[in-house]
Amino acid sequence: MLKELRIAGFGGQGVILAAHILGRAVSIHEGGYATMTQNYGPEARGGAASAALVVSDQPVLYPYAVSLDVLVAMSSEAYTRFVPEVREGGMLLVEEDLVPLDQKAQHLRVYGIPATRLAEELGKKMVLNVIMVGFFCAITGIVVRDAAMKSVKDAVPARFLDLNLKAFERGYEYGVELLAKGPAKGEQQMAVPQEAEV
Amino acid sequence: MSTTELHVHNPVEDLLRQDRVPTIWCPGCGIGTTVNSFAHALLGQQINLQKTAIVSGIGCSGRVSGYMNLDSFHTTHGRAIPFATGLKLANPELTVIVYSGDGDLTSIGGNHLIHAARRNMDIMVVCVNNMIYAMTGGQAAATTPGASNSTTTPYGAFEPELNMAQLVDAAGACFVARWTAFHVMQLERTMAKALKKKGFRFIEILSPCPTYYQRKNNMGDALAAMVDYKKRSKIKNGCPTWETALEPGGEIVVGEFVDREREDYLTRMRRQLGSHYSEFPPQPEEQESEGCEKEC
Amino acid sequence: MKADQRCVMTGTHFINGDAACCEGALSAGARFAAGYPITPSTEIVERFAARAPQVGGLFIQMEDELASSIAIQGMVWGGQKSFTVTSGPGYSLMMEHIGLAAISETPCVFVDVQRGGPSTGLPTLPAQGDMMQARFGSHGDYVTIAICPNSPQECYDLTVKCFNLAEKFRVPVMFMMDECVGHMTEKVVIPPAEEIDLYPRRHASKPPGEFQLFEAGEELVPEMAHAGEGYKLYVTGLTHDKRGYPALNPAAQRELVGRLFEKIRRAQDELTMVEAEGLEDADVVVVSYGITSRVAQKAIQAARDKGLKVGKLRLICVWPFPEKLIRELAGKVKALVMPELNMGQVVLELERCAGGQCKVIGVPHPGGTVHKPVEILEAIERGAR
Numbered sequence: 001m002l003k004e005l006r007i008a009g010f011g012g013q014g015v016i017l018a019a020h021i022l023g024r025a026v027s028i029h030e031g032g033y034a035t036m037t038q039n040y041g042p043e044a045r046g047g048a049a050s051a052a053l054v055v056s057d058q059p060v061l062y063p064y065a066v067s068l069d070v071l072v073a074m075s076s077e078a079y080t081r082f083v084p085e086v087r088e089g090g091m092l093l094v095e096e097d098l099v100p101l102d103q104k105a106q107h108l109r110v111y112g113i114p115a116t117r118l119a120e121e122l123g124k125k126m127v128l129n130v131i132m133v134g135f136f137c138a139i140t141g142i143v144v145r146d147a148a149m150k151s152v153k154d155a156v157p158a159r160f161l162d163l164n165l166k167a168f169e170r171g172y173e174y175g176v177e178l179l180a181k182g183p184a185k186g187e188q189q190m191a192v193p194q195e196a197e198v
Numbered sequence: 199m200s201t202t203e204l205h206v207h208n209p210v211e212d213l214l215r216q217d218r219v220p221t222i223w224c225p226g227c228g229i230g231t232t233v234n235s236f237a238h239a240l241l242g243q244q245i246n247l248q249k250t251a252i253v254s255g256i257g258c259s260g261r262v263s264g265y266m267n268l269d270s271f272h273t274t275h276g277r278a279i280p281f282a283t284g285l286k287l288a289n290p291e292l293t294v295i296v297y298s299g300d301g302d303l304t305s306i307g308g309n310h311l312i313h314a315a316r317r318n319m320d321i322m323v324v325c326v327n328n329m330i331y332a333m334t335g336g337q338a339a340a341t342t343p344g345a346s347n348s349t350t351t352p353y354g355a356f357e358p359e360l361n362m363a364q365l366v367d368a369a370g371a372c373f374v375a376r377w378t379a380f381h382v383m384q385l386e387r388t389m390a391k392a393l394k395k396k397g398f399r400f401i402e403i404l405s406p407c408p409t410y411y412q413r414k415n416n417m418g419d420a421l422a423a424m425v426d427y428k429k430r431s432k433i434k435n436g437c438p439t440w441e442t443a444l445e446p447g448g449e450i451v452v453g454e455f456v457d458r459e460r461e462d463y464l465t466r467m468r469r470q471l472g473s474h475y476s477e478f479p480p481q482p483e484e485q486e487s488e489g490c491e492k493e494c
Numbered sequence: 495m496k497a498d499q500r501c502v503m504t505g506t507h508f509i510n511g512d513a514a515c516c517e518g519a520l521s522a523g524a525r526f527a528a529g530y531p532i533t534p535s536t537e538i539v540e541r542f543a544a545r546a547p548q549v550g551g552l553f554i555q556m557e558d559e560l561a562s563s564i565a566i567q568g569m570v571w572g573g574q575k576s577f578t579v580t581s582g583p584g585y586s587l588m589m590e591h592i593g594l595a596a597i598s599e600t601p602c603v604f605v606d607v608q609r610g611g612p613s614t615g616l617p618t619l620p621a622q623g624d625m626m627q628a629r630f631g632s633h634g635d636y637v638t639i640a641i642c643p644n645s646p647q648e649c650y651d652l653t654v655k656c657f658n659l660a661e662k663f664r665v666p667v668m669f670m671m672d673e674c675v676g677h678m679t680e681k682v683v684i685p686p687a688e689e690i691d692l693y694p695r696r697h698a699s700k701p702p703g704e705f706q707l708f709e710a711g712e713e714l715v716p717e718m719a720h721a722g723e724g725y726k727l728y729v730t731g732l733t734h735d736k737r738g739y740p741a742l743n744p745a746a747q748r749e750l751v752g753r754l755f756e757k758i759r760r761a762q763d764e765l766t767m768v769e770a771e772g773l774e775d776a777d778v779v780v781v782s783y784g785i786t787s788r789v790a791q792k793a794i795q796a797a798r799d800k801g802l803k804v805g806k807l808r809l810i811c812v813w814p815f816p817e818k819l820i821r822e823l824a825g826k827v828k829a830l831v832m833p834e835l836n837m838g839q840v841v842l843e844l845e846r847c848a849g850g851q852c853k854v855i856g857v858p859h860p861g862g863t864v865h866k867p868v869e870i871l872e873a874i875e876r877g878a879r
């Protein structure tokens with residue numbers, strides 16, 4: 001089993017921390033292997049943020065993600081830039097209020113969540129990344145729930161722990177509900193326009 | 199270069215590595231004279247010589263460290279100051295002196311000079327200013343007075359000379375002085391004073407190089423240089439350093455120009471770090487936190 | 495000698511190679527460092543600047559890399575363990591002081607997180623283009639040890655190793671990371687201090703007066719003392735005699751430089767640090783180092799899937815080069831394949847050591863990313879033909 005993942009958005013959304021939590025969950029709490037890489041330099045300026053994870057039950061050799069099994073896009077720029085890297089039939093998880101889809105997502109299994117709104121409902125917008133982590137775990141099953149929660153505990157300051165655990169639960173539940181009411185696998189959970197709207 | 203005996207006698211002899219005499223310095227060279235003052239200053243101050251280290255760069259003046267019977271470090275051209283910085287930081291108990299040439303300290307090593315002064319690193323820097331790159335055979339330095347001849351300025355130097363005193367003053371040195379090789383007593387007193395002071399201390403000494411600078415510029419021998427220094431120098435303690443520029447043939451302003459109190463690097467570091475600094479490292483329990491707050 | 499638990503962050507971490515290198519240095523007992531910021535190495539000193547004061551040490555940001563690379567030597571002669579950290583352009587500025595450390599036998603570690611070059615090149619992308627510089631960068635004749643990690647875990651483990659080698663052989667040790675391992679985050683296990691062996695400083699065993707600073711015994715590695723201990727040290731970058739005094743003549747040069755080479759040459763077996771697998775019946779062996787070895791491993795698996803007999807030889811210590819091992823291997827295989835993130839550097843040494851006994855196929859790459867496994871696979875197939 002080897003999965004290539006990318007989480008991308010803009011600075012301040014906690015994109016890197018989200019990837020960190022998942023990578024840590026796999027490599028420390030699940031006993032698997034995870035390699036995380038980030039984009040540095042000019043392309044990381046201007047507010048864009050992105051991290052890639054290669055997770056496996058074997059040691060990871062090739063460090064970079066080249067054919068994504070899952071893309072988590074938290075901004076429309078991130079979507080536009082990275083959606084071509086998702087493999088045929090791969091998964092796309094989006095912050096649905098921030099990412100307008102187009103025909104580039106057609107061949108993908110798409111799942112949306114209003115993570116920012118849910119975070120605001122919990123009282124702190126800052127936790128949207130952890131909501132996304134919960135959502136990711138529920139939808140993809142790539143990272144086990146318990147391991148991810150342990151990892152959240154490691155990663156956040158104690159005084160924000162409860163809030164973050166709630167955020168994780170919220171994202172996770174949202175994912176479970178979505179899957180329950182959703183159509184059979186392979187079909188879109190979000191309407192993808194057939195033609196470009198631009 | 200011919201060699202000569204260093205004309206120093208007891209008790210200074212203990213301060214010199216007798217097994218390295220004769221020195222490489224030419225007859226009439228001013229470097230040995232400055233070393234004599236330095237040795238007397240060290241003795242007079244009862245400095246713990248076991249805890250005194252001397253660092254030089256490369257050049258005739260850069261050989262001083264190797265003749266002193268102290269912990270001697272002869273480093274690379276221009277880099278004595280950063281070496282001395284590391285030494286001092288690693289063992290703050292040490293008295294660290296940098297002794298080197300004008301080319302070494304101000305041309306190739308100019309940047310280090312500025313920043314050590316800015317940091318107020320607790321080292322004493324002695325610069326033998328013979329106004330030339332002597333070791334390599336008499337090329338122009340940043341300190342070569344305008345219009346002087348050197349092997350690389352056969353038509354005279356086109357560049358104005360650097361005023362080191364003003365430079366290190368502006369950068370933040372807490373003690374700045376200048377003497378010539380003629381002013382042996384004053385030099386000794388100033389060195390003694392500087393040895394006792396904390397922070398970045400800078401002493402410039404105009405020193406004759408009969409072999410290159412004097413000869414290239416028809417300035418006669420070492421004696422002629424002394425006569426010249428005596429005639430041209432004017433003692434102005436406390437003189438603002440912008441008024442101490444060395445004009446070719448003009449007045450040589452000497453004296454102690456700057457003597458001020460400023461917190462040195464290590465004192466400031468400790469003060470600002472406060473409880474973040476542990477003399478004794480914390481126990482493992484406190485460190486084993488797996489939180490990755492900092493790691494992300 | 496064991497590590498001091500107070501400096502060791504024992505536990506299981508998910509950190510990048512730069513952070514791991516910093517922890518490795520602290521575990522090794524280095525509490526002092528000097529540096530000048532440069533991508534992609536900066537995270538090492540940033541972390542060190544935060545960690546060092548907690549353990550009674552310090553980081554000083556110097557005015558440039560010339561200053562950093564000599565300030566650390568002042569720290570060592572002042573009695574500490576020390577290191578500096580840089581990348582391409584800064585590494586070039588440090589060359590003169592690598593020579594100083596070599597001739598004055600100052601144990602210290604230079605970390606170079608390699609990025610694409612020449613010049614400013616690719617600040618945020620990987621390369622392995624400084625490998626020859628690590629061996630020959632400073633003028634004159636000297637030897638260094640150069641170690642290449644391929645994961646954050648190794649950035650930790652091998653940093654400790656670098657400090658140990660520096661102390662043992664009294665040479666500057668080059669830790670040749672690259673942007674990819676430096677910025678890559680993986681699990682890093684830091685053991686308890688009692689499991690970390692440190693090579694203690696070879697401190698003078700004789701009192702002042704009897705002690706000669708550059709008198710070397712059996713192992714050809716002299717003992718050292720520190721400033722302020724009463725030894726009246728004389729340390730110079732000039733060729734020197736046993737006392738450390740300048741000795742500017744051919745005989746002294748022969749004796750000193752000869753010994754600097756010989757102390758490493760005779761430790762060749764100990765310094766042959768490799769990871770080998772499937773060499774016995776291999777037709778082709780892929781020889782690689784650093785991050786490239788992981789990509790090579792993928793190519794090796796693909797080649798084996800095609801039925802080819804491929805061995806793996808990963809060089810952990812690139813300098814000194816494992817000459818004997820390569821010579822023997824070259825006599826047994828059809829080809830040696832060396833991918834590296836440069837236009838062909840270490841492969842020259844591979845070719846020299848193979849001595850024409852087998853094909854030597856380089857897989858050059860200008861850097862900026864790692865090889866595609868298929869590029870290495872093609873070279874393996876060519877070698878097997």
Ligand SMILES: Cc1ncc(C[n+]2csc(CCOP(=O)(O)OP(=O)(O)O)c2C)c(N)n1
Pocket residue numbers: 256257258259260275298299300301302303326328330331332333334339
């Ligand atoms: C990097 C480097 N560049 C050049 C030299 C050659 N060099 C040795 S001493 C020297 C000039 C020394 O001048 P100064 O510091 O004024 O000392 P002096 O000999 O005049 O006392 C030069 C250019 C060197 N050793 N290293």
Ligand code: SF4
Pocket residue numbers: 199222223224226227228229258259328332333406407408409410
């Ligand atoms: S060349 Fe000049 S500075 Fe050097 S020793 Fe001779 S007189 Fe002194």
Ligand SMILES: [Mg+2]
Pocket residue numbers: 257299300301326327328329330331332339
């Ligand atoms: Mg000079």
